[in-house]
Amino acid sequence: MPDWLEVALRTLSAVVVLFVLTKILGKRQISQLSLFEYITGITIGSIAAYVSLELRESWLLGVIALVVWAGVSLLMEFLTIKSKTWRDWIEGKGTVLIKDGRVMDDNLKKSRLTVDELLEQLRKKDVFLLADVEFAVIESSGELNVLLKRENQPITPKHLGIKVAPEPEPATVIIDGNVMDEPLATRGFNRRWLHTELEKIGVTADNVFVAQVDGFGQLYVDTYDDKWQVPMPQEKELLFAQLKKSEADLELFALACERDEAKQMYGDCAGLIQSVLEQVRPLLSR
Numbered sequence: 001m002p003d004w005l006e007v008a009l010r011t012l013s014a015v016v017v018l019f020v021l022t023k024i025l026g027k028r029q030i031s032q033l034s035l036f037e038y039i040t041g042i043t044i045g046s047i048a049a050y051v052s053l054e055l056r057e058s059w060l061l062g063v064i065a066l067v068v069w070a071g072v073s074l075l076m077e078f079l080t081i082k083s084k085t086w087r088d089w090i091e092g093k094g095t096v097l098i099k100d101g102r103v104m105d106d107n108l109k110k111s112r113l114t115v116d117e118l119l120e121q122l123r124k125k126d127v128f129l130l131a132d133v134e135f136a137v138i139e140s141s142g143e144l145n146v147l148l149k150r151e152n153q154p155i156t157p158k159h160l161g162i163k164v165a166p167e168p169e170p171a172t173v174i175i176d177g178n179v180m181d182e183p184l185a186t187r188g189f190n191r192r193w194l195h196t197e198l199e200k201i202g203v204t205a206d207n208v209f210v211a212q213v214d215g216f217g218q219l220y221v222d223t224y225d226d227k228w229q230v231p232m233p234q235e236k237e238l239l240f241a242q243l244k245k246s247e248a249d250l251e252l253f254a255l256a257c258e259r260d261e262a263k264q265m266y267g268d269c270a271g272l273i274q275s276v277l278e279q280v281r282p283l284l285s286r
């Protein structure tokens with residue numbers, strides 16, 4: 001067999017074995033790999049390259065080495081799941097760098113970080129002043145997580161006592177001009193509804209690069225033509241405004257009526273609409 005053909009066959013075999021082993025070992029991101037997993041990845045890659053190019057050695061021995069390394073890695077993962085002590089030893093633990101607004105000098109030295117590197121990591125978290133930080137810890141992956149002091153934390157609807165409706169997952173219904181039927185059906189819609197919505201904004205599915213439907217049934221479209229300004233959905237805003245107008249009209253009718261019965265009726269209706277508005281406000285005023 002020619003050398004080039006043997007190298008090609010060995011490489012294809014190594015790719016298949018690596019793919020299978022990678023699927024078995026899982027799919028953590030590079031930044032989430034432990035030290036042992038990082039070493040395992042480098043070693044398995046080196047063995048695969050050796051299997052592909054070393055024609056004088058049996059490829060079966062290389063596959064055995066790959067399987068052994070993968071087996072050891074699986075065993076390590078099992079032990080880290082079952083034992084916290086083993087997990088701390090293999091993956092390491094987070095180190096507190098800032099506590100109660102004070103930099104922990106000893107922990108900073110143990111992490112082999114300088115003050116400049118700490119400030120750089122803080123700037124990546126949009127923090128430019130040490131005095132704004134209540135607590136900061138560097139994880140075993142090397143990522144810095146920061147807790148700002150309460151007065152420096154962003155204001156959320158919860159801080160203001162505002163109830164906000166949950167945000168359902170959006171569904172992508174058009175990709176590269178192709179309609180995705182399954183996401184449409186998941187949201188309870190069909191192609192007829194989709195084409196009707198597209199007609200409202202004057203585009204066809206063929207001209208749509210990507211389109212999504214949010215959890216409230218509103219369609220968001222991005223076309224191939226970047227100069228084309230697609231109008232944003234206004235159904236919720238229009239409905240909210242219409243309800244507010246109806247409430248105001250009923251209150252006006254109540255004031256204009258001379259008969260007590262009619263005044264009471266219009267006032268009760270206005271109160272009902274106000275009650276409905278309080279219930280749907282988190283959904284319509286997003």
